[in-house]
Amino acid sequence: MARYRPEPEYTHGTSALTGVLIANLGTPEAPTAPALRKYLKQFLSDPRVVEIPRIAWWPILNGIILNLRPKKSAAKYATVWTDEGSPLRVHTERQAKLLAGQLLHDGHGEVVVDWAMRYGQPSIEGALDRMRARGCTRILILPLYPQYAASTTASVMDDVARCITHWRNQPELRFVRSFADHPGYIAALANCVREHWQANGEPERLVMSFHGIPRRSLDLGDPYHCECHKSARLLAEALELPRERWLITFQSRFGKAEWLQPYTEPTLQKLAGEGVRRVDVICPGFVSDCLETIEEIGMECREAFLTAGGETFHYIPCLNERADWIAALGKLAESHLGNWLEIAPPSAQERELAALRARDLGAAR
């Protein structure tokens, strides 16, 4: 096959459309050891995620991790799995559909919205191919990671670049790098906390737990740690919380190396030991509930806090499908779409011509 493949459909300049591609991490197909093995193999083979030289990492990954972890992780996934599937996948799909509705509501009905996962299905490659087939020549990539990290955001960017390497007619691309300080995102988080407190009363401490990364990444210049601190500070400011009532922690440590500190679970145990009776935990780095929030925070950390002498533990859910968050997501997308929104969508006649050309091209091949 030619290195640069023929375009599947002929798209003429004037029939070009604008698209938004929502991307998230990805999740196994089922809460089973074989599905986990496949997922973890792809995930943990990404050099953006594990920055250990291949020669040293392969034997550990294939010899130890992929033999032990799938079974253990599958059991954890089984505790959060729903009739519709993995929570992360369910929320991401719903968010993409709601974003399409929001853009329509905001008067941008001609924008194509699709969604994909960095690992597993639906893949970024498949989504980009679908968008190309629909005539998108301008694509905004919107990773659902509020804070930039090389292991997440940059990995999405790498994969998009890899996917279009073989395209002849490449799209114009834009990326949302991060939205850690986006006013709509912060306001939605604050509303979520306030509503929780109106219904359940206030805790002694609000713990803001973010997914960790290796400490070494921070030393090498990854801005993730800084962006987490910014989001947390802005959320505390929006809630008018005095400094002594909130704290930042990092969860989901993987392996033996040092990760960003302080760690979530030991901090909760320490708080209980110091006599703090009620904590609320929120995970502002995740916009969708998933294994790491429902199971790790809502189950494991709850247990750890209560066992250490704490009395009341509330996990405040992620933004998920909240209307204020979807409206913020719409604003975020619109601000990055910018002048693309001013380009007139193709007319019915232009679409018809493009379809005819595609047919002719198909016949000519």
Ligand SMILES: C=CC1=C(C)c2cc3[nH]c(cc4nc(cc5[nH]c(cc1n2)c(C)c5CCC(=O)O)C(CCC(=O)O)=C4C)c(C)c3C=C
């Ligand atoms: C091995 C290193 C890992 C790094 C670095 C890492 C960074 C990172 N991850 C998220 C978001 C999520 N991670 C999730 C699960 C998960 N993460 C790791 C490892 C690293 N993450 C593993 C091995 C797993 C799988 C579960 C397990 O076996 O423990 C999830 C949940 C996915 C789901 O299906 O529900 C999310 C979301 C961020 C934001 C991040 C860096 C900032």
Ligand SMILES: [Fe+2]
């Ligand atoms: Fe992770």
Ligand SMILES: [Fe+2]
């Ligand atoms: Fe975890």
